[in-house]
Amino acid sequence: MTDESTADVLIVGAGVIGCLTAYYLAKAGIKVIVVEADAVASGASGTSGGWLTPYSHTNDPAMLALSSKSLSLHRELSMALPEETGIDHGFQESPYLRCALTEYGISELRSWQADRAAEGNVMEWISPADIKQINPWITAEISGALLSNSEPTLDSYRLTLSAMEASEKYGASVVTGRVVGLTRDGSNSRALGVDMEDGSRIAGGAVLLAMGPWTGIGAAWIGSPLPVTPQRGQLVYLAAPAAGEGPELSSGFSAIERSGSVIKKRLTDNTVGSTREHVGFDRSTTTEARDQLLIQVAALSERVFSARISGQTACLRPITPDGRPYVGRAPDWDNVYVAAGHASEGIHYAPITATAMANLIGDGTAKIEISALSPERAGSQWSADGNNTDQ
Numbered sequence: 001m002t003d004e005s006t007a008d009v010l011i012v013g014a015g016v017i018g019c020l021t022a023y024y025l026a027k028a029g030i031k032v033i034v035v036e037a038d039a040v041a042s043g044a045s046g047t048s049g050g051w052l053t054p055y056s057h058t059n060d061p062a063m064l065a066l067s068s069k070s071l072s073l074h075r076e077l078s079m080a081l082p083e084e085t086g087i088d089h090g091f092q093e094s095p096y097l098r099c100a101l102t103e104y105g106i107s108e109l110r111s112w113q114a115d116r117a118a119e120g121n122v123m124e125w126i127s128p129a130d131i132k133q134i135n136p137w138i139t140a141e142i143s144g145a146l147l148s149n150s151e152p153t154l155d156s157y158r159l160t161l162s163a164m165e166a167s168e169k170y171g172a173s174v175v176t177g178r179v180v181g182l183t184r185d186g187s188n189s190r191a192l193g194v195d196m197e198d199g200s201r202i203a204g205g206a207v208l209l210a211m212g213p214w215t216g217i218g219a220a221w222i223g224s225p226l227p228v229t230p231q232r233g234q235l236v237y238l239a240a241p242a243a244g245e246g247p248e249l250s251s252g253f254s255a256i257e258r259s260g261s262v263i264k265k266r267l268t269d270n271t272v273g274s275t276r277e278h279v280g281f282d283r284s285t286t287t288e289a290r291d292q293l294l295i296q297v298a299a300l301s302e303r304v305f306s307a308r309i310s311g312q313t314a315c316l317r318p319i320t321p322d323g324r325p326y327v328g329r330a331p332d333w334d335n336v337y338v339a340a341g342h343a344s345e346g347i348h349y350a351p352i353t354a355t356a357m358a359n360l361i362g363d364g365t366a367k368i369e370i371s372a373l374s375p376e377r378a379g380s381q382w383s384a385d386g387n388n389t390d391q
C-alpha cells in the first residue's frame with residue numbers, strides 16, 4: 001500500500017459536522033482532507049428540516065449552554081459563507097407558532113413560556129382570535145398559542161456544500177472513497193492516517209470521525225464503544241400555493257399535544273416533518289409515513305390536504321443512548337477525535353461543534369465547555385451484548 005496524499009487533519013464524513021469543521025480548520029491555515037464515501041451532504045445533512053431550534057434541549061443544561069452560542073455562529077455564517085462562496089443557504093429568521101388545542105395544552109404551554117422567560121426569552125401569548133390572522137394556514141379551533149420570532153430556518157444542503165466549497169478555497173480538499181480503518185503506529189495510541197476500501201491509505205496528523213449514523217462502525221477502529229445508531233426520519237415537501245390558491249405560509253407551527261410540525265423555508269418548499277423510525281440503515285420513503293405526517297398536522301391545518309406535495313425524503317439521524325452527541329478526543333488516542341450523534345439537532349449544533357473541534361484539534365484545547373459530550377462516557381452506555389444500557 002502507498003500513501004496517496006497527506007494532510008494535517010483527515011475528516012471522515014462530508015456531512016454538516018465534517019464540512020464545517022473543515023471550514024474552521026482550513027480558515028486557520030490547517031491542511032485538511034475530507035474523505036467521503038458517497039457525496040458531500042449525501043446523508044441527513046442534505047435532507048434535514050433545517051430548523052434551528054434554540055429551545056430543544058431545555059431539560060439538558062449541557063446542551064442548552066451551547067444552543068444560543070451555536071445560533072450566534074449560524075448568524076455569522078449566514079453573512080460570511082455567501083460572501084466567501086456566492087452560495088445563499090437560505091438562512092432566515094422565521095417566526096414559529098406553538099399551538100394548544102386543549103386546556104391541558106394551554107397549561108403546558110404557559111408553564112413552558114414561564115421557563116423560557118426565566119432564561120430571558122420572552123414570547124408573546126396569542127389569543128385564539130389573533131392566531132388565524134398571524135397564520136391563515138391554521139384552520140382548526142385553537143385554545144391559544146405562543147409566538148416565537150427567533151427560530152431561524154435554512155437549507156442544510158446548501159449550508160453543507162457552501163462550507164465545503166469555502167474550505168476548498170482555504171486549501172482543503174475532498175477525496176471520494178470509503179474509510180475502513182485507522183492506520184496505526186506501533187504505540188497503538190496514534191493514528192498515522194486512514195485505510196481506504198480500495199487498499200490505499202491517506203496519511204494525516206490527526207483523524208476526526210464525523211460519519212453521522214455510520215460512526216458506530218468506528219468502535220472497531222478505536223477499540224472502544226461508540227454507540228451511535230441510525231433513526232430514520234421522513235419529510236414531506238409542500239409547494240407554495242399558486243396565485244389564487246390561498247395564502248402563503250407565514251410561520252412554522254405545531255401543536256403541543258401532537259407530533260408533527262410545518263416548517264417555513266425561504267429557498268425550498270416548506271416541510272412537514274418528521275417520523276422517528278428504527279429500521280436500520282434503510283433510507284426509503286413510505287406512503288404510510290407521508291399519510292401519517294399529513295394527518296398529524298391536519299389537526300391544525302386542513303390546508304395541508306389541498307397543498308401540492310412536491311417531494312418526500314428519508315434520511316438517518318445519528319442517535320446516542322443519552323441524547324447527547326460524542327464530541328472530543330477518542331478514549332486512549334492522542335490524535336483521533338469524534339464528532340457525531342447529534343440526533344435531531346445536528347444542523348443547529350454544527351457550528352459550535354465544529355468550532356470546538358477545530359480549536360481542540362488545532363490548538364489542543366476546545367475553548368468551549370464540551371466535557372459533558374466527551375466520548376469517554378460511551379463505555380458506560382454500552383453493554384457487551386450490544387444493547388444500550390440507557391434504553
Ligand SMILES: Cc1cc2nc3c(=O)[nH]c(=O)nc-3n(C[C@H](O)[C@H](O)[C@H](O)COP(=O)(O)OP(=O)(O)OC[C@H]3O[C@@H](n4cnc5c(N)ncnc54)[C@H](O)[C@@H]3O)c2cc1C
Pocket residue numbers: 012013014015016017018035036037038039040041042043044045046047048049050051052053177178179180210211212213214231232233234235273274275314315316317318339340341342343344345346347348349
Ligand atoms: C428527517 C430529519 C429532519 C431533521 N431536521 C433537522 C432540523 O430541522 N434541524 C437540525 O438541527 N437537525 C435536523 N436533523 C438532524 C440533522 O440532519 C443531523 O443531526 C445532521 O445532519 C448530522 O450530520 P452529520 O454530519 O453528523 O452526519 P451525515 O449528514 O449523516 O454525514 C455523515 C457522512 O459520513 C459519510 N460516511 C459514513 N461512513 C463513511 C466512511 N466509512 N468513509 C467515508 N465517509 C463515510 C456519509 O456518506 C455521510 O455523507 C434532521 C434529521 C432528519 C433525519
